[in-house]
Amino acid sequence: MSVEAAVFIDLPSFADARGALSFAEGNRHIPFAIQRVYYLYDVVPGQRRGAHAHHALHQVLIALAGSFTVSLDDGTTSVDRELTSPGRVLYLPPLVWHELRDFSPGAVCLALASAPFDETDYLRDYTAFLEAVRMTPR
Numbered sequence: 501m502s503v504e505a506a507v508f509i510d511l512p513s514f515a516d517a518r519g520a521l522s523f524a525e526g527n528r529h530i531p532f533a534i535q536r537v538y539y540l541y542d543v544v545p546g547q548r549r550g551a552h553a554h555h556a557l558h559q560v561l562i563a564l565a566g567s568f569t570v571s572l573d574d575g576t577t578s579v580d581r582e583l584t585s586p587g588r589v590l591y592l593p594p595l596v597w598h599e600l601r602d603f604s605p606g607a608v609c610l611a612l613a614s615a616p617f618d619e620t621d622y623l624r625d626y627t628a629f630l631e632a633v634r635m636t637p638r
């Protein structure tokens with residue numbers, strides 16, 4: 501995959517005098533069936549999260565509160581994407597290295613994943629990631 505496949509998705513959102521509401525449905529607004537949900541919060545200032553890729557897992561990241569930056573790398577191209585609103589989410593395809601950083605105070609990152617946790621799907625070593633990218637037909 502390439503970083504170009506990591507795209508923003510604008511979720512349906514409604515706002516009135518009482519506040520705002522956004523929602524997402526798997527295989528409708530989210531491009532896969534949601535099999536796992538996890539979230540990051542209380543991230544210590546200056547710390548980074550992620551720093552890995554997946555062989556097969558698809559994910560969507562949502563800034564439920566605050567903001568953070570996602571650095572994306574496909575082995576050739578690197579880009580940064582800032583998440584600042586729960587209505588605009590970021591789809592991450594497999595084989596894209598990602599690292600989350602610059603968490604604002606009180607930031608909460610919700611992740612929707614296409615499969616249950618499987619350690620064998622993780623590429624935690626950047627050199628191994630580059631080899632997997634090289635071996636995967638584009």
